[in-house]
Amino acid sequence: MGDEQRDAASRRPTMRDVARAAGVSSTAVSFVLNDREGARIAPETRARILAAAERLGFRPNLTARQLRLQQTQSIGMLTDGIASSPFAGQIIRAVQDAAWESGRLVLLVNTDGHTDVGRSAVRELLDRRVDGLIFASTVTRELAPLPELAAVPSVLINCFPAADGPQLPAVYPAEHAGGGLAAQRLIDAGHREIVYLAGDGDWPALQRTAAFRERMQDARLPVDAGAVVPGPYTIDSGYERARSILQRPDRPTALLCGNDRIALGALLAAQALGLTVPEDLSLVGYDDQEELAGSVHPRLTTVSLPFYELGRQGAETLLSVIAGEPVAARREVVGELVERDSVAAPRHP
Known part of the structure; x- marks a missing residue:
């Protein structure tokens, strides 16, 4: 191996090296490798340049490209x-x-x-x-x-x-559209007594609650003072709120939940009271939280957050x-x- 070849092997390949290997001018290599518009390079020449660049392991000079662009x-x-x-x-x-x-x-x-x-x-x-x-x-x-x-x-x-x-x-x-999807699923299933275990007053909770009220009103269903019960987005809060509601003589047939953790708490409360889901009580969550909504039994119907x-x-x-x-x-x-x-x-x- 000659001195020139050893030098080329020990340093980063340049466009000049690619031009020499492909038997073309450095200008042609620049046009092809920088993908410049308007360059009239024959397809076979372009292919030869790209093959030479690949064979030599040529990498573009990003600093120069950044300065240009x-x-x-x-x-x-x-x-x-x-x-x-x-x-x-x-x-x-x-x-x-x-x-x-x-x-x-x-x-x-x-x-x-x-x-x-x-x-x-x-x-x-x-x-x-x-x-x-x-x-x-x-x-x-x-x-x-x-x-x-x-x-x-x-x-x-x-x-x-x-x-x-x-x-x-x-x-x-x-969030408003998502809240409407969740509420409408229970309404379409035939439920008339629905309680919403909402979140604790943040923007998503306000939007979803508004959608719940609108869908209920559109279906001409009552939304009384106890139809929306806000609270933290936790399993414990879902459990406590659901247990209190489900022990009423006029318990609802469905619970709409502000997220999947609240829904899990509600599911545990229903099971503790001897109720089965969905036979005795329907549940809809929100978030489609990974390793929760699809893993519990029964698996939760929910609305995904499109992260x-x-x-x-x-x-x-x-x-x-x-x-x-x-x-x-x-x-x-x-x-x-x-x-x-x-x-x-x-x-x-």
Whole structure:
């Protein structure tokens, strides 16, 4: 092996090496490997260049490409806890998938809800000249985005901006529509006495409760003072509320639950009282929580929170903003009714 060959083997291959191996000019190699439009390169020449690049293990100079495009091909992502959440982590997976498909990497920072950490993280990501930023919330809510997010294209996922803050594009669940799906499933099964074990007053609970009331009124069913019983999103709370309600002489034939944990508590309460689900009592949950809704007996009918789709649409929205394309200010993503085994027609319609 000559000195020139040894030098080429010991260093990173360049476009000049590819040109020499393919028997073409460096300009032709640049046109092909940078995928420049308008270059008139014969198909057989293009194939020869690509084959030479593959054989030599050529990798493009990303720094030069970034300088030319004025982009670092990276996205910064901030979360307030999703990185440690077992099922909302699907948002991160979807963002990574969409970014990878576009040739970008994701730089992730979990702030654990600390504003000072969030501000420092944004500064660090901006110093690394990310092409855009995503903030993803653990809980669907209204928030005041960090003003620093306005410095680059930014998108919110699973939350939406307050009226007095930066109006960033937002992608979040259609909670009202999802609540309507859950309530309608019980109404369609023939239930007339339905009690809603709601969440504890956060934005999703308010939206789902409003949908429950509307669907009941549309069906001309009564919604009295005891038809909605709010409380924490916990198994214990579901158990205590359901046990109290199910011991009434006029107990309902169905319980609509603010999430799957509440529904599990209600299921345990029904079983403790000697009731069977769905024969004596129908249950509908919410979230389609991994390793819960489909694992209990009977398996829970529920409404999914579309976390993966939230992440994908959020990332695609950001990529559109980076490209200078118009996007919707807000986009709601509807979950799906997941039919399982916890709903049946009432025994006494």
